[in-house]
Amino acid sequence: MKNTKAQQPSAGEDEAYLSPSAPVATGKAPGMKARLLSENPGVKNYVVILAKGDEVMSGLTDFARQNKVTSASFTGIGAFSHATVAWFDAHRKEYKLIPIKQQVELVSMIGDIALVNNNPAVHTHVSVASSDGTVRGGHLINAFVFPTLELFMTVYPTPLDKQPDEVTGLELIDPLSK
Template sequence: MDYQRVEGDREFVARLEHGRDWREQIEAFADAEGIDAAFFFGLGAVQDATVFFYDQEVQEYYPVEFDEPFEVTTALGNISHLEGDRFAHTHVTLSHEDGTVVGGHLDSATTFAGELYVREFDTQLEREHDETTDLDLWPL
């Protein structure tokens, strides 16, 4: 395991705006606040969602699109840089009306309502390509 010790810096709570993309709002917030590395979690509801699933054998993301409302029971992620831009690496668990869930890597979702907690770290993290997994990971 590679690791790096970080200290927490600023903390934020935020309410996501209705009708805007969930992940894009986090990235815009990070840009506005100059956040280079952070951890976040949130909850709420979305009107639709596109979730990526990573096929480890083929090493490709496959999108699954949902055109229906969900409760966001958990949204977890981190903020770092990817190819020079701030990137909100976001994973979600989304609940259907009957209580069944889907989850994965959030690509996009139209926010119905959302609340977020963000804790900034005192470092900058830039994702780099990892040959073994074919993913962009932190080079710690």
């Protein structure tokens, strides 16, 4: 897959797109804290708390790398000062960006971590609510925490790999690889 940054809208368009292979910036969650809650036959349960101003995808990617996470699932709640979610456009094989330029409550966050080329890759979807209760959501591109993000993660001992899908261009979990 190609590695591109967000494309700027063309003349007459108000939409921006992002390649699924765009890299996640790291080191942008300095307030993140984590604690191991339990460990049973290789399964670890963590609480991961992100602080005001931390960028979510950066923090989760850093956590996964630092803790050598090869497969995990997680859920979270909290709030964001602003975020960008996306919808996968199968025709373009890119994510259509949906900017959220206001304070929102994170009403649902669910995701997983698996390996792409032996590196942990975070994949998460969110639903967020505006002050009037309107809910928006999609694939999370970035989000900036305000005031907190409370996330519970289960890390599994069996690595999961993502493999390229020729039809979509996405990296998808293949539970039988390795």
